[in-house]
Amino acid sequence: DTGVSQDPRHKITKRGQNVTFRCDPISEHNRLYWYRQTLGQGPEFLTYFQNEAQLEKSRLLSDRFSAERPKGSFSTLEIQRTEQGDSAMYLCASSLAGAGGTYEQYFGPGTRLTVT
Amino acid sequence: GENVEQHPSTLSVQEGDSAVIKCTYSDSASNYFPWYKQELGKRPQLIIDIRSNVGEKKDQRIAVTLNKTAKHFSLHITETQPEDSAVYFCAASWTGANNLFFGTGTRLTVIP
Numbered sequence: 140d141t142g143v144s145q146d147p148r149h150k151i152t153k154r155g156q157n158v159t160f161r162c163d164p165i166s167e168h169n170r171l172y173w174y175r176q177t178l179g180q181g182p183e184f185l186t187y188f189q190n191e192a193q194l195e196k197s198r199l200l201s202d203r204f205s206a207e208r209p210k211g212s213f214s215t216l217e218i219q220r221t222e223q224g225d226s227a228m229y230l231c232a233s234s235l236a237g238a239g240g241t242y243e244q245y246f247g248p249g250t251r252l253t254v255t
Numbered sequence: 256g257e258n259v260e261q262h263p264s265t266l267s268v269q270e271g272d273s274a275v276i277k278c279t280y281s282d283s284a285s286n287y288f289p290w291y292k293q294e295l296g297k298r299p300q301l302i303i304d305i306r307s308n309v310g311e312k313k314d315q316r317i318a319v320t321l322n323k324t325a326k327h328f329s330l331h332i333t334e335t336q337p338e339d340s341a342v343y344f345c346a347a348s349w350t351g352a353n354n355l356f357f358g359t360g361t362r363l364t365v366i367p
Contacts, residue, residue: 143298172353172354174354179359179360180359180360181259181261181344181346181357181358181359181360182299182344182355182357183357184353184354184355184356187353187354194353195353195354197354230298230299243289243301243304244289244301244355245301246291246298246299246300246301247298248297248298249298
């Protein structure tokens with residue numbers, strides 16, 4: 140499968156625990172994005188990487204959230220001290236960006252987080 | 256920042272009829288407008304997009320139109336089929352932007 144993949148697909152955790160999600164983008168894509176989607180809403184931007192550099196973070200990304208893309212390939216999103224309000228679908232997307240401007244973003248299947 | 260509004264929130268059509276979903280955006284700098292289809296429990300799938308240098312784009316049964324003056328764009332699906340049933344999201348962005356701004360989605364149901 141050459142698409143964007145995410146792991147795990149589902150995660151149930153207790154409030155206060157830490158969780159980590161992984162995203163593997165399309166191999167030649169240099170940009171990687173994290174979005175959060177709650178029921179009945181469109182995806183909301185959290186952060187993005189160009190290669191290994193994290194270049195932008197949304198105000199939605201509190202201090203409890205951290206993301207990395209250490210070698211410019213896969214990325215991890217960690218949530219510390221989870222809260223019930225963190226329950227959502229976490230989507231990863233990737234794109235090939237260049238001098239020409241905005242390029243198509245392709246999404247992974249998401250990780251559904253439930254905080255109990 | 257950009258604000259994208261999408262209507263209607265739900266839409267039911269008979270198989271074979273057409274469906275139209277409309278979006279408006281607020282930032283005149285936006286110049287890229289993709290549409291995503293999301294089936295239950297699945298990933299958002301890019302189905303068509305349009306850039307501001309064109310007014311209309313077609314791909315088989317789907318088309319998107321863009322009115323930059325009025326800041327709105329629409330998705331048109333003709334000859335709808337039951338497999339078109341899904342939630343459709345519009346989005347907007349601009350050259351140099353780092354993320355897509357999504358609408359709230361339209362749940363389309365095609366009745367056989």
